[in-house]
Amino acid sequence: MKIGLMGAGAIGQYLLKHINGNRENHMTVKSVFVRNIEKYKHLEETFHVKLFTDIHEFLESDIDIVVEATNIETVEQYFHTIIKEKNMMSISIGAFSDDTLLKIAQESDSHKLYLPSGGIGGLDLIQNARALGNIDTLTLTTRKPASSLTEEVLSEETIIFEGSAKDAIAKYPKNMNISIILSVAGIGTENTKVVLVADPTIDKNIHNIEVSGEFGQASFTFVNDPLKENPKTSALAALSIYATLERLEDNIVIG
Numbered sequence: 105m106k107i108g109l110m111g112a113g114a115i116g117q118y119l120l121k122h123i124n125g126n127r128e129n130h131m132t133v134k135s136v137f138v139r140n141i142e143k144y145k146h147l148e149e150t151f152h153v154k155l156f157t158d159i160h161e162f163l164e165s166d167i168d169i170v171v172e173a174t175n176i177e178t179v180e181q182y183f184h185t186i187i188k189e190k191n192m193m194s195i196s197i198g199a200f201s202d203d204t205l206l207k208i209a210q211e212s213d214s215h216k217l218y219l220p221s222g223g224i225g226g227l228d229l230i231q232n233a234r235a236l237g238n239i240d241t242l243t244l245t246t247r248k249p250a251s252s253l254t255e256e257v258l259s260e261e262t263i264i265f266e267g268s269a270k271d272a273i274a275k276y277p278k279n280m281n282i283s284i285i286l287s288v289a290g291i292g293t294e295n296t297k298v299v300l301v302a303d304p305t306i307d308k309n310i311h312n313i314e315v316s317g318e319f320g321q322a323s324f325t326f327v328n329d330p331l332k333e334n335p336k337t338s339a340l341a342a343l344s345i346y347a348t349l350e351r352l353e354d355n356i357v358i359g
């Protein structure tokens with residue numbers, strides 16, 4: 105599988121290292137879309153990729169799928185163009201917090217949109233639970249190191265947000281993408297409740313999901329190590345892209 109990567113930040117460089125640095129898998133990043141060629145020039149030699157700043161040239165390059173690891177605005181800017189030309193995997197899930205882009209993807213008869221689970225898991229259960237029955241409540245409680253959420257110096261854990269996933273992503277676009285994948289898998293952004301806690305005593309990103317409905321009830325807790333290049337981002341988010349890409353080529357589908 106030939107990959108076109110958008111973004112060469114923490115997740116992007118993790119993917120370059122683990123995909124192009126591993127001869128065992130059947131994936132290669134061929135093209136990388138960046139804003140500043142000079143800044144990332146070194147990647148061309150290290151990972152044998154070609155850098156692009158023009159979206160059309162990037163999409164016309166020798167790639168099968170676009171993997172996005174930039175930010176919500178970039179997805180909003182380029183999604184329409186990309187999905188006409190290629191399959192896309194996107195991790196800046198906040199871009200799908202209203203139905204606009206999801207509808208376009210749903211109606212596309214030529215290309216698919218893949219949304220990896222990112223910093224959480226359990227989305228198979230959530231989708232199963234809502235398939236033929238109701239989900240009554242769905243709540244995400246996220247606890248992150250205070251410094252990744254606020255510039256204020258906090259001496260104790262503080263709830264900095266409580267409300268819907270829709271409002272959570274608007275206020276914390278770099279920290280609440282998981283609230284949107286959870287909503288999309290479950291009962292929508294207005295019905296999914298979020299509590300966000302800034303905790304000065306922890307160095308992990310901890311996510312707790314509580315769900316109840318006709319199926320019964322479930323709770324999950326994820327205690328994630330952050331990526332050292334970007335402590336806002338859990339290593340699991342980068343892994344979820346890598347593993348979702350791998351599964352695309354598998355004959356056995358689990359979950």
Ligand SMILES: NC(=O)C1=CN([C@@H]2O[C@H](COP(=O)(O)OP(=O)(O)OC[C@H]3O[C@@H](n4cnc5c(N)ncnc54)[C@H](O)[C@@H]3O)[C@@H](O)[C@H]2O)C=CC1
Binds near residue numbers: 113197223
């Ligand atoms: N769904 C999930 O569970 C998670 C999603 N994320 C999201 O994943 C995305 C990437 O995260 P990180 O790699 O940690 O962020 P990062 O800030 O380390 O890297 C983002 C990179 O994108 C580049 N970029 C920005 N605009 C661009 C454009 N128009 N064209 C090309 N490149 C552009 C930036 O220069 C930067 O190098 C963010 O949107 C983040 O919020 C992060 C963690 C979990």
Ligand SMILES: O=C([O-])CC(=O)C(=O)O
Binds near residue numbers: 281341
């Ligand atoms: O990586 C994480 O733990 C979650 C995150 O930042 C997000 O959802 O935006």
